[in-house]
Amino acid sequence: MEAKRPSLDQVIFFVTVLVAGLCSLIYELLISTTSSYFLGDSIKQFSLTIGVYMAAMGLGAYLTKFLPDQLPEWFVRIEIMLGIVGGASVPILYFAFDRLSTGEYQFVMLGLTFLIGVLTGCEIPILIRILKTHYPLKSNLAYVLGLDYIGALVATLIFPFLLLPYAGTFRTSILFGLVNILLGLFIYRHFIAQLSLKKKRSLEIWAVVSVLFFVALGSYSGKLLKHWEDNFFTSRIIYSEQTPYQNLVLTKNQADVRLYINRIIQFSSIDEYRYHESLAHIPLNAAPYKENVLILGGGEGLLAREVLKHTQVKKITLVDLDEKVFELGKNNPYIKAVNENALSDPRVKLVVQDAMSFLSETQEQFDLIIADLPDPSNESLARLYSTAFFRLMKERLSANGVFATQASSPFHTRNAYWCIYESIKSAGFGYVHPYHVYVPSFGDWGFVAASNYPIEPSQLDHQKTYRYLDSTIVSQMFYFGKDIANPGNLEINQLDRPALLSYFLTDWEKWRQEKKH
Numbered sequence: 001m002e003a004k005r006p007s008l009d010q011v012i013f014f015v016t017v018l019v020a021g022l023c024s025l026i027y028e029l030l031i032s033t034t035s036s037y038f039l040g041d042s043i044k045q046f047s048l049t050i051g052v053y054m055a056a057m058g059l060g061a062y063l064t065k066f067l068p069d070q071l072p073e074w075f076v077r078i079e080i081m082l083g084i085v086g087g088a089s090v091p092i093l094y095f096a097f098d099r100l101s102t103g104e105y106q107f108v109m110l111g112l113t114f115l116i117g118v119l120t121g122c123e124i125p126i127l128i129r130i131l132k133t134h135y136p137l138k139s140n141l142a143y144v145l146g147l148d149y150i151g152a153l154v155a156t157l158i159f160p161f162l163l164l165p166y167a168g169t170f171r172t173s174i175l176f177g178l179v180n181i182l183l184g185l186f187i188y189r190h191f192i193a194q195l196s197l198k199k200k201r202s203l204e205i206w207a208v209v210s211v212l213f214f215v216a217l218g219s220y221s222g223k224l225l226k227h228w229e230d231n232f233f234t235s236r237i238i239y240s241e242q243t244p245y246q247n248l249v250l251t252k253n254q255a256d257v258r259l260y261i262n263r264i265i266q267f268s269s270i271d272e273y274r275y276h277e278s279l280a281h282i283p284l285n286a287a288p289y290k291e292n293v294l295i296l297g298g299g300e301g302l303l304a305r306e307v308l309k310h311t312q313v314k315k316i317t318l319v320d321l322d323e324k325v326f327e328l329g330k331n332n333p334y335i336k337a338v339n340e341n342a343l344s345d346p347r348v349k350l351v352v353q354d355a356m357s358f359l360s361e362t363q364e365q366f367d368l369i370i371a372d373l374p375d376p377s378n379e380s381l382a383r384l385y386s387t388a389f390f391r392l393m394k395e396r397l398s399a400n401g402v403f404a405t406q407a408s409s410p411f412h413t414r415n416a417y418w419c420i421y422e423s424i425k426s427a428g429f430g431y432v433h434p435y436h437v438y439v440p441s442f443g444d445w446g447f448v449a450a451s452n453y454p455i456e457p458s459q460l461d462h463q464k465t466y467r468y469l470d471s472t473i474v475s476q477m478f479y480f481g482k483d484i485a486n487p488g489n490l491e492i493n494q495l496d497r498p499a500l501l502s503y504f505l506t507d508w509e510k511w512r513q514e515k516k517h
Helices: 008-039 042-066 071-099 102-131 137-166 168-190 197-219 221-232 272-286 302-307 323-331 333-339 355-361 379-385 387-396 414-426 471-477 499-516
Strands: 236-242 247-253 256-261 264-268 292-297 315-320 348-352 366-372 397-406 431-439 443-451
Touching: 008 042, 008 071, 008 102, 008 137, 008 168, 042 102, 042 379, 071 102, 071 168, 071 197, 071 221, 102 137, 137 168, 168 197, 168 221, 197 221, 221 236, 247 323, 247 333, 256 333, 264 272, 272 302, 272 366, 272 397, 272 431, 272 443, 272 471, 292 302, 292 355, 302 315, 302 333, 302 366, 315 323, 323 333, 323 348, 355 379, 355 387, 366 387, 379 387, 379 414, 379 499, 387 397, 387 414, 414 431, 414 443, 414 499, 431 471
Parallel strands: 292 315, 292 366, 315 348, 366 397
Antiparallel strands: 236 247, 247 256, 256 264, 397 443, 431 443
16 A cells, blocks of 8 residues: 655644654753853753753643644744743843842843743644644654654764854854744744634744844844943954954954963963973973973964974874864964974974863873863862873873963962862872962963983973073972962862862952852
């Protein structure tokens, strides 16, 4: 017997379920990702979003029992409302972050998540009730839930690989708000004959106004983003890109070129030499051998520039997760001027890979490893300061190898800095030396050098030419005043228990609140 082809109504609702499931999950990914960018602690943000979203979906599903029988009309209204709330969610979060405290921002974020969850929870019960004219309940549930889950899968695939790198969170939010509203209009056109004239006019006005709003918002998205960035960045933006991993912004104010990653300053060309000389030359001068050097992070090439000043260095393996940072360091004329074209030096080998994955996979031994990784503002970064990571580092060092890492600020993030120090000691290094330097654009900044044999990192090679370092400064780097000394009783940072993340976020939140007020 020839299989019965699905009717037009059935095809329309199959497409509707798929797109509805896609849109709803995209909104949750957008809210979680945006909040992780702003506040860090991505596990907390994603957990809160998922928990509130699921609970709200349950409430929305329950509320559908009170809806009257005009189900197509209600479905259209819900899709339009979902498009408005979901599409405006990221613009609202941008606005809230610039004007509210962390607690107030979190309230707004959870409120948006709750509204989206309630509206999403209404979708499936309404669709199942509408489809009862075509299929028995068993088939209804199978088709609707199956297609909804497929839509969710599509969302998780296109979000990180297409939407985030090419559209960014702000424009993706607007785009899918429009998709949701157009989905409602699509259903409306199919059931137009079943609606009264008054309801037709109401839905049409509501939908058209919403579409015009998002079209206007999309048209001005560039100007709005520039306005928000200009309010945050005090200097002219000369480069901005959302990569699959992070947001990169380059600013210029006369001779001062600055790189920001997710709104956190990475360097200022006015004073970056203080930071990079301290991170590079202290361990380089302490290391007896330095032919083979590994640099983790620092893809813009400034640390490599300093390491290349040592003629004993024969090879540098530079590992960075984001290929776009390498491209910036190799091709951007402003960065090339600062890094002195270090990434084009034949001794430098560029590797696009996660630092921990690289250490796990390579069998190569290095005379010196320097980590210039971002601050531990989320779980993914905090693991790069864990005892497990430092043990991997220890295994990849040659017998007389030296390791050094940036370790955040002992003043602004005192507990986080000393947590990193204690974690390095706990990883089994026999000799661990904390030191710090004042960098005007950062403040007091800390580093840690470590080895398995006695070293004297306070010695300076006077045959080298430095812009900042001298014997007196280096000797003072290893002294910590009472207000920034090790407070003691700190937890070790472990993969399954990232104590460092809590220390870091708690320390920085105090300074952020002061800035708000």
